[in-house]
Structures are given as structure tokens and as C-alpha cells.
Amino acid sequence: MDDSLYNAILTVAALMLVxxxxxxxWRIVSGPNSLDRLVGMDGFVAIFQCSLATYICWSLNTTVANAMLVIALLGFISTVSVTRFRKRDSQ
Structure with a gap:
């Protein structure tokens, strides 16, 4: 594949991630309740993992693959713990 086409595709992917x-x-800041904010934080973890994967494709450097694994595990554990111990928002 041509390098300029490869860089153009990765640039489009990076812009979409931004x-x-x-x-x-915006969803995290203006969420009407804590569950909406939790969904926003889950999305944030997923977007961060995708941006690290885009970085790996761009630089051809796989040293951040372990960081991706740690981020995925922390995102899962934090989601489970918040949903387990979450109290209802006041109506």
C-alpha cells in the first residue's frame, strides 16, 4: 500500500476518534444521571484503546500493547464496581 494513502486513512481514523x-x-459532563456518565466513561475507555491501536498502526511500535491490556482490565473492573455499588439518583 502507498504510504500517503496509509497515512491518509490513519488521519481520517484519528479525526473520527477526536x-x-x-x-x-459532552455526555460525561451533561449526563442527567450517574448511569449516563458511566456509559460515557465506558465509551471513553474504548475510544482511548482505539486511539492507542491507531498509534500502533501509525508508528509500527507495539510497546503500548501491554498498556492497552491494562486499560481494558481497569475499565472493566471500574464499570463492574461502579454498577455494583451505585446508589439511585434522587428523582
Missing amino acids: IAFLILT
């Missing part, structure tokens, strides 16, 4: 990050940030 737009998704901005939308999720």
Missing part, C-alpha cells in the same frame, strides 16, 4: 471523544466528553 470527534467521538468530544461527543463522549
Whole structure:
């Protein structure tokens, strides 16, 4: 594959990730209750993993693959713990 085409595809992917990050940030800040904020944080963890995968594709450097695994595990554990011990929001 041509290098300029490869870089163009990765640039488009990175721009889409930035737009998704901005939308999720708005969801986290303006969420009407804590469950909406939790869903936004789950999306944030997924977007961060996708951005690390894009970085791996861009630089051809796989040293951050272990960090991706740690982020995935922390995201899962935090989601389970928050949903387990979450109290109802006041109506």
C-alpha cells in the first residue's frame, strides 16, 4: 500500500476518534444521571484503546500493547464496581 494513502486513512481514523471523544466528553459532563456518565466513561475507555491501536498502526511500535491490556482490565473492573455499588439518583 502507498504510504500517503496509509497515512491518509490513519488521519481520517484519528479525526473520527477526536470527534467521538468530544461527543463522549459532552455526555460525561451533561449526563442527567450517574448511569449516563458511566456509559460515557465506558465509551471513553474504548475510544482511548482505539486511539492507542491507531498509534500502533501509525508508528509500527507495539510497546503500548501491554498498556492497552491494562486499560481494558481497569475499565472493566471500574464499570463492574461502579454498577455494583451505585446508589439511585434522587428523582
